[in-house]
Amino acid sequence: MKPVEGGVTAPKGFRAAGIHCGIRKNKTKKDLALIVSDCDANVAAVYTQNVVKGAPNRVTKEHMKAGNCRAILCNSGIANTCETDGVEKAEQMAAAAAQLLGVKTTDVAVASTGVIGQPLPVDVIAAGLPQLVGELSPQGGHDAAVAIMTTDTYPKEAAAEFTVGGKTARIGAIAKGSGMINPNMATMLSFITSDCAISSAMLDRALREVVGVTYNCLVIDGDTSTNDMVILLANGQAQNAEITGAGPDYEAFEAALLSVCRSIVKMLAADGEGATKYLECHIRGCRDTASGRVLAKSVMSSSLVKTAFFGADANWGRILCALGYSGVDFDPQKVNVSFHSAAGDILVCQNGGSVEFSEELAKRILSEKEITLTIEMHEGEAEAVAYGCDLTYDYVKINGDYRT
Amino acid sequence: MKPVEGGVTAPKGFRAAGIHCGIRKNKTKKDLALIVSDCDANVAAVYTQNVVKGAPNRVTKEHMKAGNCRAILCNSGIANTCETDGVEKAEQMAAAAAQLLGVKTTDVAVASTGVIGQPLPVDVIAAGLPQLVGELSPQGGHDAAVAIMTTDTYPKEAAAEFTVGGKTARIGAIAKGSGMINPNMATMLSFITSDCAISSAMLDRALREVVGVTYNCLVIDGDTSTNDMVILLANGQAQNAEITGAGPDYEAFEAALLSVCRSIVKMLAADGEGATKYLECHIRGCRDTASGRVLAKSVMSSSLVKTAFFGADANWGRILCALGYSGVDFDPQKVNVSFHSAAGDILVCQNGGSVEFSEELAKRILSEKEITLTIEMHEGEAEAVAYGCDLTYDYVKINGDYRT
Structure with missing residues (x-):
């Protein structure tokens, strides 16, 4: 296993982009990110344990139940939480992206981060989507990492390459952190991609094992956010024999996932709001x-x-x-x-x-x-x-x- | 019931004093307090639930088991916690005060507040005790309140007068707070006196009831201290028929205790470390x-x-x-x-x-x-x-x- 560049677009078959669509007043700050798998990907996810849950968390949890994901759409600036029409707006985000990408709405995960209790301008997001989709690129992981930042002072990305069943596979991740960080069985926003072929059940097991010793051991201020979410996609493009149970292949995958997530968590801790150490x-x-x-x-x-x-x-x-x-x-x-x-x-x-x-x-x-x-x-x-x-x-x- | 002046020396039969004995370098800051009941007083107390307990807490808990108290000796500046000879030093404090006051060592409660993990100069305390005892006065409550302060910006005292069984009785209290404040079934240091006649069992019940809705509902920074302690003395000098069970007399006592403790807790909150609001x-x-x-x-x-x-x-x-x-x-x-x-x-x-x-x-x-x-x-x-x-x-x- 070795670290590589590229974040969420390091694995094969993933493209990403990040743009300023207009949620934030500051036009130099990107505020909308999209990550797309070129083919169906198995998905595992964990969500905040806060009783007050962000609308995107509820919608994404429902969409991901079938275990398949093609795209993750995430805005920063407004959390789309504690708004009566939040779920509707989160659904609209997913539907708009699905239409442009030609995939099912339920194959799209959505996430939002920012201020709680302000209305999300979903029309602004919809208007920005064609540009965002147009900019999708296998080198776009960094822009996506930048677009999901809130008070973060730098983007968080990590990726690793490992060998599984004689094939070379990769795992890449991005995250946003800074404040309201005290993950509890889930985390702030983190999106992880892999081209490894692995069953949904083993993907879920790996994510839960690794989240327990990485994201869930991170504390910035003791406030467990309403919108915490980690999503892990695996699209099988590495063409290894699918991992369906325990053994050396699963161990190689989990070790690489642990390495990537630990790197991300260290970056999140070092860039906690106001942190000097x-x-x-x-x-x-x-x-x-x-x-x-x-x-x-x-x-x-x-x-x-x-x-x-x-x-x-x-x-x-x-x-x-x-x-x-x-x-x-x-x-x-x-x-x-x-x-x-x-x-x-x-x-x-x-x-x-x-x-x-x-x-x-x-x-x-x-x-x-x-x-x-x-x-x-x-x-x-x-x-x-x-x-x-x-x-x-x-x-x-x-x-x-x-x-x- | 009405508020009165005088803090812990408002009730009959209590004297107090506070001096600078030399634990602190700043000679204008008093650092040693003594509260004395002129006769035996029933005592109820609650202590920190922190696994790491200050040595004075352990000694006082042992001393107060018999339910009788004549004096409380408290220093600020050093917490006498996490030191191998801490218990021995706390015992020495109690013994030195007991000898000068002519009471049993086990009738003396001791408390310390300040830095954890520094050696307590018990010889400095012993050398200051004769002056402290000499200054004991029925007007000394304020000096005692000043002497137990750490980063507090003003002393906390409150007292109330109430009628019980046709007699006039009083309850007075002092406290120190500011930081490491998240009381859990006990509190920072607070010493409460009363001249009401009340059995140990009812005194204990009243303290637990009132602490639950006052000190235990106070948060400054979420850190439950190692040295939290509330001690309530009742010496019976009001000459009411002793309260031994539920009824109007007990209710009057509990209401007055609640009023005094609520006043103290509000002062502690308002003077939390660095607080502006x-x-x-x-x-x-x-x-x-x-x-x-x-x-x-x-x-x-x-x-x-x-x-x-x-x-x-x-x-x-x-x-x-x-x-x-x-x-x-x-x-x-x-x-x-x-x-x-x-x-x-x-x-x-x-x-x-x-x-x-x-x-x-x-x-x-x-x-x-x-x-x-x-x-x-x-x-x-x-x-x-x-x-x-x-x-x-x-x-x-x-x-x-x-x-x-």
């Missing part, structure tokens, strides 16, 4: 991975921990505090905490208590852009990782007046 | 009070909701989002949201969707210092309230470098 929290020696994830996410969700990292302050007491209110039981007197970055390693807490360390070295380590917290629980053999970022003035600035 | 979230028409509290606390915990209030932005979609991920099931299409302040009332969301409203009026309403969010669920008859504040640049500033 990328944080990884590794829990080692926990009883099981489920409780390890709860511990890691509790630490990555703590406003006090996040602000301490912003200030490059080795305030490990806040980390113990966040472990302690996670809901997981453990013996605090067995916990060690250390920090790692390009500037070095430092142990700051041993057996749940203070240990002498150089504040100067700690400051240097915590002043780097990428920091790993390692927490040794000494309770068992399992491990877990959560991904996050610091809490900064800019997070407050960005969200103090997002709508205007 | 006091927020109350009222859930109406929910299925039961328990689910109502979960909904209200979810809204008050959301970083996105809190930053929107900082920016006076009527971004009601974030409120629906936070209700949606609270874990409580409901029909989003029945939800109304309105804002209220001294500048007026405004409905911003009806039946889970947008409604036309004046952005200009909304801005004026949200620019006030005290704002009430009212959320009508239309699911039942119950109500609940949570208390909180906005998330600001100053929260990030204060917590980016708290230790130094």
Whole structure:
């Protein structure tokens, strides 16, 4: 397996495009993306667990039930959520794209991201669609990644190549993140393509396995969005023998998917709203991975921990505090905490208590852009990782007046 | 019932003092408080549910088991938490105070608040105790309130007078709050005194009832502290017939306790770290009070909701989002949201969707210092309230470098 360029258009048989259609006032910001598979693709998807669900989520979930997908249409700027005619508008988006592409409406997935509770100008989207379809290209993955951005400061794309059944296959992905990010059994918007031949059942299994340890272990601000969605398409153009069960082929596919999704999640964390630092929290020696994830996410969700990292302050007491209110039981007197970055390693807490360390070295380590917290629980053999970022003035600035 | 001055020394038979003993470098900041009952007092207490518990919490819980208390000794600056000799030091604090006061060590409650994971200079506390005991006074409640402050910008005290069994009784309280505030079945530090005669069992019942709807409905930053503690003393000096069961006397006591604790909680919320606005979230028409509290606390915990209030932005979609991920099931299409302040009332969301409203009026309403969010669920008859504040640049500033 190796990383490759091209995002969602890296795999064979996918084209994409991204344009400014007019949802956003800023004409230099693309706001409409389309990803198309040239042939039928098996599809797996996971959606937000928020009780308040975006209209596009409901429509896409219904459309994807048959397990087939030809296109994903996504706008940024307005979330099409909490509007009485939202479902109707999401259906209109899908129907308009389906007509231009000559596919069934139920083969089109739709997604929206942006402000909740504002009316979606579906006529503006419909008017932009002919241009969008005209610009579809096997090199269009990047434009699509740009078009789905909201407060993201850069587009998120990743792709990998791997061998399966003697054939070369690829997986590519794009995503948007930044704020309202605390995925729960689903995620912010992420669209993943593959030319691997794999059954719907195995595709679904791979997606759920990988989402559990990547997107679902990401925390920006603890707010689980109403519009979270990950869609994975596989169109079989790599011409490998279809993967229909466990075995080396499935493992190769899952490993490549994990690699691509982990890359995307790291980009999402590093580009969290207002973030100046990328944080990884590794829990080692926990009883099981489920409780390890709860511990890691509790630490990555703590406003006090996040602000301490912003200030490059080795305030490990806040980390113990966040472990302690996670809901997981453990013996605090067995916990060690250390920090790692390009500037070095430092142990700051041993057996749940203070240990002498150089504040100067700690400051240097915590002043780097990428920091790993390692927490040794000494309770068992399992491990877990959560991904996050610091809490900064800019997070407050960005969200103090997002709508205007 | 009427509010009165005097905080914890408002009830008969209580003296208090607060001094600078030297835990803090800033000599103008008091850092040691003592509250003494002139006779034995029944005691009820609730403590943090964090797995990582401060040493003073463990010692006080043990001491208070017999149901009797004569004194509360509390320092600010260092939390005496996550230190191997923390319990020993907390015991030393209690013993030193007990000796000077001529009471049993187990009749002394101790508490500490401040940085976690730094050694408590118990010798400095012991050296300051004679002065502290010498300054004990029936007017000393305010000094004690000042001495327990950390990043609080003003002391929190409240007291009320009520009639019970034909006698006049009082309840007084102080508290410290500001950060690491998300009480769970207990709270930040709050010390409450009363001269009412009431049995230990009824005292405990009243405290648990009132804490459930006051301290436990307060959110500053979602971090449940390791050192949360509420202690309620009742010394019987009002000479009413002891309250030993339900009835009008118990109801009068509980109503006065609720009034005092609600006042304290409002002060704690308004003075949350970096806060510029006091927020109350009222859930109406929910299925039961328990689910109502979960909904209200979810809204008050959301970083996105809190930053929107900082920016006076009527971004009601974030409120629906936070209700949606609270874990409580409901029909989003029945939800109304309105804002209220001294500048007026405004409905911003009806039946889970947008409604036309004046952005200009909304801005004026949200620019006030005290704002009430009212959320009508239309699911039942119950109500609940949570208390909180906005998330600001100053929260990030204060917590980016708290230790130094």
